[in-house]
Amino acid sequence: MRVLIPNPLRSYTANAAAVDALGKTLGDLTRDLDRHYPGMRFRIVDEQGQIRPHIKFFVNGAPARSLAEPLADADEVMIVCALSGG
Amino acid sequence: MAKTKTPRGRGATLLIATRKGLWQLHSEATRRTWRLAGPQFLGHIVHHCVADIRDRKTMLAAARTGHLGPTIFRSSDRGRTWHEAKQPPAFREGSGRVVDHTFWLTPGHASTPGVWYAGTSPQGLFRSEDGGATWRGVDGFNDHPQRKAWCGGDQDATPDGPKLHSVLIDPRDPKHMYIGMSSGGVFESNDGGADWRPLNHGVRADFLPNPDPEYGHDPHCVRMHPALPDRLYQQNHCGIYRLDRPAERWQDIGATMPKSVGAIGFPMVLHARDPDTLWVFPMDGSSVWPRVSPGGKPAVYRSVNGGKSWQRHATGLPRKQAWITVKRQAMTADANDPVGVYFGSTSGEVWGSRDEGRTWKCLAAHLPHVYAVEVA
Numbered sequence: 258m259r260v261l262i263p264n265p266l267r268s269y270t271a272n273a274a275a276v277d278a279l280g281k282t283l284g285d286l287t288r289d290l291d292r293h294y295p296g297m298r299f300r301i302v303d304e305q306g307q308i309r310p311h312i313k314f315f316v317n318g319a320p321a322r323s324l325a326e327p328l329a330d331a332d333e334v335m336i337v338c339a340l341s342g343g
Numbered sequence: 344m345a346k347t348k349t350p351r352g353r354g355a356t357l358l359i360a361t362r363k364g365l366w367q368l369h370s371e372a373t374r375r376t377w378r379l380a381g382p383q384f385l386g387h388i389v390h391h392c393v394a395d396i397r398d399r400k401t402m403l404a405a406a407r408t409g410h411l412g413p414t415i416f417r418s419s420d421r422g423r424t425w426h427e428a429k430q431p432p433a434f435r436e437g438s439g440r441v442v443d444h445t446f447w448l449t450p451g452h453a454s455t456p457g458v459w460y461a462g463t464s465p466q467g468l469f470r471s472e473d474g475g476a477t478w479r480g481v482d483g484f485n486d487h488p489q490r491k492a493w494c495g496g497d498q499d500a501t502p503d504g505p506k507l508h509s510v511l512i513d514p515r516d517p518k519h520m521y522i523g524m525s526s527g528g529v530f531e532s533n534d535g536g537a538d539w540r541p542l543n544h545g546v547r548a549d550f551l552p553n554p555d556p557e558y559g560h561d562p563h564c565v566r567m568h569p570a571l572p573d574r575l576y577q578q579n580h581c582g583i584y585r586l587d588r589p590a591e592r593w594q595d596i597g598a599t600m601p602k603s604v605g606a607i608g609f610p611m612v613l614h615a616r617d618p619d620t621l622w623v624f625p626m627d628g629s630s631v632w633p634r635v636s637p638g639g640k641p642a643v644y645r646s647v648n649g650g651k652s653w654q655r656h657a658t659g660l661p662r663k664q665a666w667i668t669v670k671r672q673a674m675t676a677d678a679n680d681p682v683g684v685y686f687g688s689t690s691g692e693v694w695g696s697r698d699e700g701r702t703w704k705c706l707a708a709h710l711p712h713v714y715a716v717e718v719a
Contacts, residue, residue, distance in 0.1 A: 296428075299414065299431060300412045303433075309410070311409060338410035338411075
């Protein structure tokens with residue numbers, strides 16, 4: 258499925274704004290992303306398997322609050338870095 | 344104490360870790376002129392950047408961003424290129440604990456090349472055996488049955504999060520270590536981190552009901568003298584202290600500071616060769632703890648007799664209306680002769696002295712909030 262990558266994570270994807278990845282759940286998807294882009298998962302998911310505080314996932318435009326969120330091959334996942342500047 | 348002469352003037356390189364990235368300051372041999380290089384990791388919160396004195400090539404930087412979790416970057420060419428750690432410090436899955444950021448980095452003993460230690464917020468101790476590429480928790484500390492009691496809860500945290508810092512390795516014995524924790528106190532291990540015990544007697548903790556508890560203190564910065572490893576100094580939330588092992592009771596050496604200045608600050612800096620010479624940067628610890636130069640008149644205080652007395656040094660620093668804050672990792676010294684002393688401020692200035700702290704010059708300004716200054 259297509260995954261939209263926010264600017265702060267594009268150092269992992271050679272600046273690609275969108276990549277393809279696999280997974281039956283959002284958690285699976287983050288592990289697949291980490292296989293292709295090592296280190297990316299830990300920046301967005303902590304060691305206890307929780308989405309980090311300023312990271313949000315959207316599946317087909319709808320917010321997904323859990324890594325258990327089921328995914329289908331045709332879904333589009335967007336990773337968003339929430340407002341956290343200053 | 345006899346002082347040993349070493350060759351003069353190689354110049355110095357300073358690693359300036361800031362809330363918005365990493366810079367380097369390079370001097371020529373006399374240390375009169377400096378060149379600012381950077382930024383690297385622009386926008387990253389760089390808590391600490393440290394060079395490996397064992398190989399003079401490796402550097403590690405502890406970084407995160409406002410959004411992204413904590414990681415470690417590694418360089419094997421003195422900071423020209425960087426690669427991210429494969430497995431940054433992280434607590435064991437299922438422990439319920441999450442590393443917010445890596446706060447402190449220390450190269451291991453000279454006999455263990457590639458070994459590094461990291462202290463995190465909240466308090467965790469981690470070890471790498473491959474030059475910082477992969478990290479594992481030091482179970483003897485992270486899983487110690489007393490750890491929760493030593494560290495306290497969220498109410499005991501310092502404003503920027505509870506921290507494990509000041510990881511000190513005895514140059515005579517890689518298994519002999521000290522750590523500092525804010526809060527928690529100073530702790531010692533004699534078995535490479537398998538077990539720990541508090542080492543805080545004599546240190547005030549006037550924010551606790553028992554002013555002389557076994558643990559729960561707030562050491563801001565603890566240093567071990569490299570040439571006399573039985574000599575420890577600490578700048579504490581409640582004063583300045585010295586401990587000469589095997590003694591167990593810290594001596595209050597801040598009591599001789601001028602009453603109008605006080606003995607509160609964050610950094611503690613030692614002379615590379617003379618165990619009796621040290622520098623502190625006092626900050627206002629009165630009322631609501633402003634933590635700025637007392638009266639807006641910044642000064643470095645130096646002792647050349649192990650803390651028996653102090654001299655005020657402010658030549659070159661602003662004379663008034665300068666409300667400077669220097670964090671615990673943001674002051675350091677080089678090993679030249681005479682020693683150079685440096686500090687960075689939260690207002691983005693870096694100051695240097697090439698005459699052991701007597702006179703000062705602004706080396707860089709307009710940088711972001713400085714978190715750490717280390718000599719490479």
